[in-house]
Amino acid sequence: MICTQAAFFFAEKDITTYTISFILSSAVYLLFTISTLKFEFDNKKLWLLIFIFFLIKILFITTEPIGSDDYYRYIWDGKVQLNGINPYLYKPNAEELNSLHSDLLPDKVSFPNIKTIYFPVAQWIFVLAYKVSGENAIGLKLIYLLFELITLFALYFLLKRFVIDRKYLLLYATLPLITFQFFIDAHIDIVGTALMIASIAFYFYDKKLFSYILLGLSLSVKPTGLLLLPFYFQNVIALKEKVKSVIIPIIVFVITFLPYLFTATPLDTLVNYSVNWTFNGMIYNTLRLIISNNYTIRFICGILFILVFVYLYFIKIELIKKIYLSLFLLMIFSPVVHPWYLIWFAVLLPVMKSYSGIYFVSIISLTFLTVIKFQTTGVWNESTVILLIEYIPLAAIFFYELLKQEN
16 A cells, blocks of 8 residues: 555656556555454554655655646635735636736636635635745645644544554555545645544543634634534533533634625635535435436435434434544535545544445545546546445445444
8 A cells, every 4th residue: 555655656647647546545445454453553563654654645745736626726815815815805817816817827726707615714724835835735735744643643642532442543544535635636624624633632531622612713624513513512511511512613613704704705605516516426416316406406415414413413322423423424415525525534434443434435536537537538427337336335334334333
């Protein structure tokens, strides 16, 4: 697995080689984790492996993103804000921003006729990254390294808290999805998940105030962490603590928006994305076989997820399992499931040791075959075969795990 990831550094940097390397690395990871779950690792070997895979991430700091062009939007937003302009105010191709144009930006930004969707803490990361490295992704990736360390430390202490063998840290540390989606393609979710997993760690160590603040900051990268609020609320007994568990994260979240709130917000773009975009959704694509209306399918997906979430809220299982399952099932019911989205539950794999989760984060590499076709032909067309390979075994493994836990 080390070879499959590191070899790409010396290979030709095109979408085909990228996809082959991602798929091969994910296949080896899947086999490796089976061994990890069965055999022991001495401490020296464990920390050496973690260190090597961290070095592999460092290797790709100077590599231009290949599988996604989202980082152009990040850099553009950082540039706009650094020039004293609210990034939510104008579309990249707006005349008001002509003075900021360069040979690279905003020409390389996807959908320059749509305003940015990214929340304030993400915007602050974009500003810092632009200050560090200007119009390239190096600054972003350097920042991501710091958040990757936060994630590893938080996971280490969570494993200690739950008396779980530290070898399971490898389920996250060696994951190819992290290398390819964040240290090559530079997606911002790694910041949100680092803040979320740190919040979870502080919560279980009874440092609730720090936990709530960190969760609020995570929400201001991407609101996925909202799923934690009901469980935090449920898990404390005193009414005062229940109120704090909800109010403090929301207050922190709102405060991050205050510098932007009175001129513009990302709400319009968020709504547009939520109602129109689709990719790789399990339930969405299944329902599409019998229902043709996009909005009806989305509504049903939303209702089904809410029902499952309410069930999770009331059943008597461990808090950490509720959190994991809510994040995992969000990906199952979501109409849009890009590979980098899976990091939101992947950060908890060392604690949960879920085979279905491990399979999901591995097999999703196949979706980049769609990206190859798009980048080479301009046609965006999801493969039914890939969806079947991805989701039929995933569903089987997941239900097997549920039945095994009940017996």
